[in-house]
Amino acid sequence: MTQGAPFNVPFLAVAALIGIAFYIILSQRNLIKLVMGLGILASGVNLFLVTLGYREGGVAPIYTHAPIERMVLPVPQALTLTSIVIAVATLALMLSMVVHIYRHTGSIDSEESRTMKG
Amino acid sequence: MAILEFGLDFWNPIVCITAFLVLIAGIYPLRSRGQKKYKKGTAQTQIFLSGEEPPGVEQRHIKAHNIYWGFFQTLKGYYDPTVKAHTGIINDYIIWFTAIAAATAAILFIVG
Amino acid sequence: MDKLITHSPILIIAIPLLVAFLTPLISRANEKARDVLVITTLAFVEFLVIVLARDIYANGIHIYTLGASSPTLTIPEQYMVPVRIILEVDAMSIFMCIIWATVSLAAGIYSLSFMKEETGRDRFYTLLLLMVVGTFGMMLTGDLFNLFVFLEISSIAGGALAAFRIRFADAVEGGFKYIIISSVGALMVLFAIGIFYAQYNLLNIAALAQVIQYTMLDKIALTLLVTAFVMKTGVVPLHMWFPDTYTVAPASITAMLVISSHACMYALFRICFSLYGVTLNTATVGWIIIILGVLSMFVGVTMAVPQIDIKRLMSYHAISQLGYMWLGVGVGLAVLGNPEALATYGREAISGGIFHILNHAVYKPLLFLTGGALFYRTGTRDLNKMGGLGHSMKLTSIFFIIGALSISGIPPFNGFASKIMIYESVYRLNPILAIIAMLVSIITLASFTKAFQSAFMGQELPAYKEVKEVPKSMIIGMGIPTAGIIFFSLFPGLIVDWVVYPAADALINQAAYINAVMGG
Numbered sequence: 001m002t003q004g005a006p007f008n009v010p011f012l013a014v015a016a017l018i019g020i021a022f023y024i025i026l027s028q029r030n031l032i033k034l035v036m037g038l039g040i041l042a043s044g045v046n047l048f049l050v051t052l053g054y055r056e057g058g059v060a061p062i063y064t065h066a067p068i069e070r071m072v073l074p075v076p077q078a079l080t081l082t083s084i085v086i087a088v089a090t091l092a093l094m095l096s097m098v099v100h101i102y103r104h105t106g107s108i109d110s111e112e113s114r115t116m117k118g
Numbered sequence: 119m120a121i122l123e124f125g126l127d128f129w130n131p132i133v134c135i136t137a138f139l140v141l142i143a144g145i146y147p148l149r150s151r152g153q154k155k156y157k158k159g160t161a162q163t164q165i166f167l168s169g170e171e172p173p174g175v176e177q178r179h180i181k182a183h184n185i186y187w188g189f190f191q192t193l194k195g196y197y198d199p200t201v202k203a204h205t206g207i208i209n210d211y212i213i214w215f216t217a218i219a220a221a222t223a224a225i226l227f228i229v230g
Numbered sequence: 231m232d233k234l235i236t237h238s239p240i241l242i243i244a245i246p247l248l249v250a251f252l253t254p255l256i257s258r259a260n261e262k263a264r265d266v267l268v269i270t271t272l273a274f275v276e277f278l279v280i281v282l283a284r285d286i287y288a289n290g291i292h293i294y295t296l297g298a299s300s301p302t303l304t305i306p307e308q309y310m311v312p313v314r315i316i317l318e319v320d321a322m323s324i325f326m327c328i329i330w331a332t333v334s335l336a337a338g339i340y341s342l343s344f345m346k347e348e349t350g351r352d353r354f355y356t357l358l359l360l361m362v363v364g365t366f367g368m369m370l371t372g373d374l375f376n377l378f379v380f381l382e383i384s385s386i387a388g389g390a391l392a393a394f395r396i397r398f399a400d401a402v403e404g405g406f407k408y409i410i411i412s413s414v415g416a417l418m419v420l421f422a423i424g425i426f427y428a429q430y431n432l433l434n435i436a437a438l439a440q441v442i443q444y445t446m447l448d449k450i451a452l453t454l455l456v457t458a459f460v461m462k463t464g465v466v467p468l469h470m471w472f473p474d475t476y477t478v479a480p481a482s483i484t485a486m487l488v489i490s491s492h493a494c495m496y497a498l499f500r501i502c503f504s505l506y507g508v509t510l511n512t513a514t515v516g517w518i519i520i521i522l523g524v525l526s527m528f529v530g531v532t533m534a535v536p537q538i539d540i541k542r543l544m545s546y547h548a549i550s551q552l553g554y555m556w557l558g559v560g561v562g563l564a565v566l567g568n569p570e571a572l573a574t575y576g577r578e579a580i581s582g583g584i585f586h587i588l589n590h591a592v593y594k595p596l597l598f599l600t601g602g603a604l605f606y607r608t609g610t611r612d613l614n615k616m617g618g619l620g621h622s623m624k625l626t627s628i629f630f631i632i633g634a635l636s637i638s639g640i641p642p643f644n645g646f647a648s649k650i651m652i653y654e655s656v657y658r659l660n661p662i663l664a665i666i667a668m669l670v671s672i673i674t675l676a677s678f679t680k681a682f683q684s685a686f687m688g689q690e691l692p693a694y695k696e697v698k699e700v701p702k703s704m705i706i707g708m709g710i711p712t713a714g715i716i717f718f719s720l721f722p723g724l725i726v727d728w729v730v731y732p733a734a735d736a737l738i739n740q741a742a743y744i745n746a747v748m749g750g
Contacts, residue, residue, distance in 0.1 A: 016272050023293075025414070031406075034410070038410065038414070038417075040415050041417050042417060045417050045420050045424070048424050049424045052424055052427065052428040053249055076424070079375055079420075079423075082375075083420055086379070086386075088384045089386060090382070090386060090409060090413050092391065092407065093390060094409050094413075095404050097393055097406040097409065098406070099407055100396050101399070101403060101406060104399035104402065105399055113403070114402070114403065115399050115403055116403065116473075116477070116478075118536075
């Protein structure tokens with residue numbers, strides 16, 4: 001974030017990512033695109049977590065061989081790592097389920113591949 | 119131990135069960151005396167359809183989608199849009215999520 | 231023994247986790263040994279939960295700090311706030327844990343014969359134990375991010391278990407929908423946790439409850455948390471994934487998934503009562519929950535009546551009964567700021583809702599297990615094809631009758647005891663709510679009459695001439711909830727005084743929750 005930026009660009013990026021992700025999840029019928037939308041949503045929330053820890057002029061929060069000055073918050077970075085790992089596991093599971101849905105119903109459109117309604 | 123007390127009321131299931139057993143004890147001997155003219159296994163126990171042949175077992179059993187049809191006819195105005203709203207499409211589920219989140223946010227900002 | 235009680239919160243989470251990863255190794259050696267190991271683990275966890283429960287009812291809230299030199303050292307020296315993960319178990323948490331331990335034990339015993347013809351059973355038991363761990367973690371934790379992690383663990387394990395029988399097309403679809411819904415919900419929960427951390431630099435629920443003010447950002451966080459957790463619980467109009475998933479999962483997994491969604495309801499109670507407390511506008515949030523509860527009750531049961539798939543019918547009933555719990559606790563939340571109304575009918579309403587959680591957790595798994603028994607013997611869930619099974623499956627039909635009368639709130643069963651608490655207290659807030667609740671009870675009985683007539687009554691059909699009763703372990707699995715129903719029906723006062731009123735008081739008493747961690 002440069003000194004002259006008028007808005008908080010990372011937070012705007014978070015809003016854009018989450019907005020795009022919700023638009024994809026709401027409107028795309030292709031199941032693989034739906035899973036991609038979830039991946040973008042996970043990225044948006046992870047970016048939010050890292051951004052909220054930023055402190056002006058801070059360095060990476062590592063004590064060894066670093067000058068003791070202002071550091072950015074380390075806890076949100078730990079939360080983000082956990083969340084990335086969970087997102088990887090979930091995305092892998094979802095994609096394998098999409099493969100099985102295609103094998104059973106021959107289509108990955110969310111309207112044509114449904115077998116239950118009402 | 120058995121009495122549930124809440125507010126100013128109470129509920130005692132032992133009384134309910136005892137009352138039920140007393141009623142059964144009074145009614146069952148009267149009902150089990152039966153009728154004098156009842157003979158099992160004769161035409162008295164067969165199904166009577168004004169002289170016609172009763173259909174087979176599979177056709178006699180009322181299927182599940184036929185039960186309560188009067189109820190569904192009466193409430194057609196409620197059931198048709200509701201059942202149609204239950205599409206199976208996953209995108210619609212997230213549309214509902216966004217709508218309810220937006221409505222809750224609006225209520226919380228305006229009122230509370 | 232004292233050491234066991236002190237360390238029991240973490241043992242309840244760690245032992246199934248360890249055994250979950252041992253299960254595939256032991257399966258390579260011997261299948262029977264794996265079955266014995268899984269059931270022994272679940273029984274041992276039940277023992278730990280009961281031991282911990284007795285300690286909590288005697289001594290109050292139980293704290294366990296992970297990684298500290300002593301389990302009760304919540305705030306280290308030179309620190310003002312807790313920095314480690316703290317497991318905080320009060321009467322409401324242990325109430326949910328008792329239910330979950332019993333239901334998972336019954337479901338585990340039932341699965342021994344229900345899943346006998348499936349391949350890959352070592353993975354099934356691994357995932358089952360992981361789901362047990364995830365849900366216990368949600369119920370025992372006192373830390374927000376820990377809640378998110380265990381929420382994700384139980385969602386992933388639950389989704390994989392729901393889609394376990396991949397030879398059915400609808401099973402995979404049900405599991406897929408569950409994972410998508412859980413992912414969206416959990417990411418929104420993480421966003422809300424990020425908002426809390428950004429404002430207050432705290433993740434611990436008790437520490438956060440001490441400093442929280444109801445700012446605009448907190449309102450956004452509350453919106454996201456409420457919507458995400460009610461979606462995971464299955465509240466109308468966010469309920470449409472619920473029947474799809476619960477129909478296609480194996481019957482024992484459905485019973486466990488129901489309680490897992492109760493854990494999400496518990497998480498929302500923890501947030502509304504213990505995290506926000508009276509800082510939020512209790513009338514508004516309470517009425518939002520009441521309206522959602524009433525909608526769930528009504529739409530849930532009216533959509534249940536036209537169903538012809540027996541497990542889909544029961545899933546819609548689960549939605550409807552959850553509406554009762556939301557109604558009871560919502561009324562309590564709405565009057566939380568009003569001490570006179572709270573003492574008069576608010577506490578009764580919360581207790582009614584909590585007692586209904588207990589009753590529901592006893593009869594709903596029973597009903598799902600009978601549905602599974604019908605599927606096991608006839609190979610179909612379609613009520614149009616069944617008929618006259620009461621002649622050959624006598625025990626199953628008796629279990630079904632007991633479950634159906636209990637869910638409809640017919641005296642003297644336990645459903646009636648919790649429903650009358652809800653009717654009486656909700657009537658004092660607004661009479662219309664009580665009237666709708668009673669109407670929903672009647673329609674519940676109507677739809678179960680339809681299911682009973684279609685499946686069990688009538689003459690024996692020639693297609694089902696060779697159908698016998700289900701195997702013994704399934705009977706035992708169904709007998710455990712039935713014993714619970716009969717016990718709760720005969721002694722409701724005992725259960726409510728010992729278990730439900732302490733849980734309701736623990737929810738209302740935010741100060742005790744904070745003081746246990748922050749040290750008064």
